[in-house]
Amino acid sequence: MFCFELKDVRKTYGAGAQEVHALDGVSLGFAPGEFTVLCGPSGSGKTTLLNMIGLLDTPTAGEVFVEEEDVSRLSSKRLARIRAGRIGFVFQAFNLVPVLSALENVEVSLHLARTPGDHRAIATEALERVGLGKLIHRKPGQLSGGQQQRVAIARALAKSPALVIADEPTANLDSATGAEILAIMREMNEEDGVTFLFSTHDPMVRDCARRVVILRDGRVAEDDVRARRPAGGAACSS
């Protein structure tokens, strides 16, 4: 049973001589609670694939299923609704709203997700979980990269999504900070059972995932599910 699934998804950019097959028939499913890392050389289609799963873009051909529903032909309004409620995003460049405080950034996401309950309390708790309990009123410009990415994780997770998508979340961070961020996400995955899907070039990140999917030229080259979580790597210990 998959909560998110791609069936023979193709994405073509451009036309004629400039045609690029960013995804060339990808079929992949993600079960609830899975922690998957997407690897592959630059230009192999990682970001394109995440955009399909994250409903930020629609495939040229093939289907995308979210919790058994085919969403590949839905209106942008319906897609926005599903994104708001079910999918959390963590971006390489953090993508916080610069004029809003850490707390407000998280609240915006709860507001758009129409999460029931006291948004301020939920947002505060989410920020405390990522270790920013004291900095909730700071603007992104007053936070370090690692702290900003923690806010982004809190924003993605506060609304209790079914899936968190992170496109190279550690690429803009030094390795120690990257490891911290990764550890936080691992912890959330284990404690809350949230499905995670990452892309990365970072071997450290790859080594701590149970499932590693390798893309090459828009196709799945390897889909490797390890029996158990690899031990050892500092990045993986919480």
Place this chain on the structure above:
Amino acid sequence: MFLLKLAVKNVLRQSGRTLLSMVAIIFGVMALILGRGFVSGMKENMIRAQVDALTGHVVAMPADYPTTGGRFPIDELLTLTEAERAWLADRGYAWTVRTFFTPRVVRGRDAMRVRAIGFDPGRDEQIFPRGDWTLRREPTNAGASAVSDDGVLISAGIARIFGVGPGDTLLFESRTVDGALNALELPISGVFESGNPALDRVTVLMPRPLVHDLIQHGEAFSHLVLRLESRYEAFAVAQDLAEQLGTRAKVRTWRQESQALVEAQEIRQRILDVIAFVLLAIAATGIANTVLMAAYERVREIGTLRALGLRRTGVAALFLLEGAVLGVVGALAGALAGGALVSHWAVSGIDLSGFADAAGAEGMYDDLPFTSMLYMEFSWATILGAAAFGLAVALLSSIYPAVVATRLAPADAVRAT
């Protein structure tokens, strides 16, 4: 609600640019308010000057009397019956009669035709106040009444043309009502300056007995003028008076008499409106630019909000709100500043005497009545209208940037730098 908060914060973030757009709206709204306040003040000023100097609130004249062209015939004049006098007294109106005619004034080898107004020394000043006039008289005469029966009052314009002053004499030539030629040498009892070009150019005020000596009109007159408690009664009173006087007279209200003036002012109003619109159009491009820049600068932010589930309509709303924030603040500030200036000038007035002199020298405003103090008209309708217009301009000019922002594809936008 959070969109509004976000809009406000975004507008505040670019304070310099915001200020520029804001200033443009403020000036546009102010220009609308001041322009309209000025023109309606001018209109009001002219109406009042005309009422106070020439027509009163209701004026009756012979049925065939010309109402345009500056002709003042005396071949057919009016007289009042006892019954009509009683009716006027009974109604309690302030009234007087005047006789307009156009004698030739001769002094030495100079001669010119002037407009003379024959007035009733006992009553005229109650209808046509002279409180604001400056009157030059002979020093020996200084204590005497402004209205003397033994001489004429001439306008400053005539005094200049003939180089005469109080104590001098002028020869007046005119036909009598029967068509006979007559001439009379009359002393100048004073030179007046009313501040109203319609009087100050070439007008002679001549007491009724002297007029009679010149044109032999007896009890007759060309104009019966009423002054009312409120000028808005004029229409009803004019109807009653017309009924009393019958077909031999035509009765007109101050409104009819000032129509041409008012129309001229409305043209001016349109010109000022165009200027204000141009200012607001400049403001509009400023705002469009501000909001558009905001859109392009914030592509990634828009993408992020879209990824978080904000719909296209939400993005549009955000940018429209940013325009609205600019518009509301700008329109309010413009309305406040414009309203404050108008209400100041509505009370203390603007001195137009320099303008009147300049215009008078050009001969442009010879026939226009106005007084040298202009009081602007304060009107809530104008202020609210101008503010609403400024706000609408701000909103309209953020439509295009809003559309641009909604067209961004979220997948590209989240990764923009």
